[in-house]
Amino acid sequence: MNMSLEKRFNSVKNRVNSSNQNTDNSSIIDLLAVSKKQPLEKIVQLYNMGQRMFGESYIQEAIDKIEQLSDLDIQWHYIGPIQSNKTKYIAQYFSWVQSVDSVKLLTRLNRQRAVDQKQLNILLQLKVGGEDSKRGLSAPELLSICAKHAEFEHLSIRGLMSIPAPTSIYSEQKAQFKICQNVFQQMQEIIAVDTLSMGMSSDLEAAIACGSTMVRIGTDIFGKRVL
Numbered sequence: 001m002n003m004s005l006e007k008r009f010n011s012v013k014n015r016v017n018s019s020n021q022n023t024d025n026s027s028i029i030d031l032l033a034v035s036k037k038q039p040l041e042k043i044v045q046l047y048n049m050g051q052r053m054f055g056e057s058y059i060q061e062a063i064d065k066i067e068q069l070s071d072l073d074i075q076w077h078y079i080g081p082i083q084s085n086k087t088k089y090i091a092q093y094f095s096w097v098q099s100v101d102s103v104k105l106l107t108r109l110n111r112q113r114a115v116d117q118k119q120l121n122i123l124l125q126l127k128v129g130g131e132d133s134k135r136g137l138s139a140p141e142l143l144s145i146c147a148k149h150a151e152f153e154h155l156s157i158r159g160l161m162s163i164p165a166p167t168s169i170y171s172e173q174k175a176q177f178k179i180c181q182n183v184f185q186q187m188q189e190i191i192a193v194d195t196l197s198m199g200m201s202s203d204l205e206a207a208i209a210c211g212s213t214m215v216r217i218g219t220d221i222f223g224k225r226v227l
């Protein structure tokens with residue numbers, strides 16, 4: 001077993017748990033291990049330590065890994081930018097997609113999800129924090145999609161994902177995550193959603209303080225991306 005991987009993994013879990021204890025209503029926080037550009041062996045090692053949720057951003061790399069690890073009980077999340085000519089692979093291989101930012105993508109994913117598969121779990125990506133975060137929906141766009149959720153019978157809209165503009169200042173991290181939390185609460189008034197995916201290696205504490213239910217951690221679990 002790779003000790004440094006195990007140490008990193010445990011230290012991230014400890015950070016998540018202690019941040020969670022500082023909130024008023026500590027519920028379970030899902031930990032997504034972001035394995036993009038990380039070798040297969042490390043995914044297997046983490047799996048053997050009990051990790052089940054993994055996130056990938058590059059379609060071909062993801063398909064290779066998913067096929068090679070098909071014997072393992074892994075829940076795969078697609079978290080990268082989506083080109084519309086790749087939606088059929090996402091619909092086929094993944095159980096969650098976190099980076100959906102248009103009705104067009106929802107329509108394609110809904111059509112391409114096979115009827116004998118479970119509903120594909122969807123998080124709508126909210127745009128926060130200025131110009132350099134180009135991707136994502138505005139809050140009004142996102143809420144209007146929620147109102148149309150019944151049109152997508154092969155999809156299950158589970159909540160919101162966001163990648164705020166990077167900053168190392170805690171109060172600025174929190175200000176952006178508060179916006180996400182607020183939009184998430186507005187979503188909950190329209191449909192039953194349970195997942196607020198926010199927080200990465202450098203800002204998971206602020207995200208959890210603002211009600212995150214899922215953090216997505218790459219570097220602080222795996223170390224530098226290598227592939």
Ligand SMILES: *Cc1c(COP(=O)(O)O)cnc(C)c1O
Nearest residue numbers: 034079200201216217218219220
């Ligand atoms: C790469 C990535 C992460 C993980 O980032 P780290 O800083 O390595 O923890 C989380 N979310 C998304 C959407 C990513 O693309």
